[in-house]
Amino acid sequence: MYLSHFGFKQAPFSLTPNTALFHALPTHLTAIETVLAGLAMGEGIMQLSGEVGTGKTLVCRMLINRLPPQYDLVYLPTPAQCGLSLQVALADELGINIDTELHRLTVDIHDQLLHRKAKGRAVVVVIDEAQALTDDALEMIRLLGNIETESEKLLHIVLIGQPELDQRLAAHQLRQLQQRITFRSTLLALNEAEAVAYIEHRLSVSGCHSQLFSIAQSRAIWFASGGIPRLINQLAHKTLLAAYSHQRQCICRQDINIAIADTVAARQSSRLWWQWLRWKYL
Helix, strand or coil, X not given: CCHHHHCCCCCCCXXXXXXXXXXXXXXXXXXXXXXXXXXXXXXXXXXXXXXXXXXXXXXXXXXXXXXXXXXXXXXXCCXXXXXXXXXXXXXXXXXXXXXXXXXXXXXXXXXXXXXXXXXCCEEEEEECXXXXXXXXXXXXXXXXXXXXXXXXXXXXXXXXXXXXXXXHHCCHHHHHHHHHEEEEEEECCCCHHHHHHHHHHHHHHCCCCCCCCCHHHHHXXXXXXXXXXXXHHHHHHHHHHHHHHCCCCCCCHHXXXXXXXXXXXXXXXXXXXXXXXXXXXX
16 A cells, blocks of 8 residues: 555545544535534524535534534434334434334434433434435424424434435425425535645645645646545545556656546546646646
């Protein structure tokens, strides 16, 4: 592996979300602050959307790390296949004894939430991959979002999903749930400056003390990735592998071309494109 070759302490572009490598990009910070503001105002249901690879899982982990201490977290990473299974999963996470009287689950959940509220605790349910929830499960979310006292919500729900979630919620039969989502945030692809800063940050935090990528090279990765962080990670990782395989201490254009050619989702480069990059940056 190239870690020791380039002097890294950890893999800078691993696809596994690593909060130690989190870079405070505006789109990610806005998403986190929007949800935290919604919780502070006592909102019931909030939504975080983002295209594949834009960093939803990492943002989710950062959000969980930043939850104020009075919140109890329930994290449901696997989409429920029906409303009842979602309700059972929530009850199990809340420590409710699940028996054959499933019709009492709503009452038991309400009582448990009231008990926690009396102790100054609030419950936040984070549901990942929400675009894969069935209509029945989404309707159950609406019903759970209605659990409240005369003055405040007892359950706060954060839906995290791909843009297909917006399409699902636009359906006529889900209009009641859509109206109850008060705070929404969307993760966007990175612009050129953000992508360059993102690459530099990950290299620096991982222990690199030299400029491995020139601005033109970082911009080439940004353009080929479309600004999607996951693709940026893939391209940068493959670029470092290519340089290491030739025992080079610095990156060259050939390394980036190899990485781009090996990545199906990347925009392919051309000689004219590189000439334009040199003209602009070198």
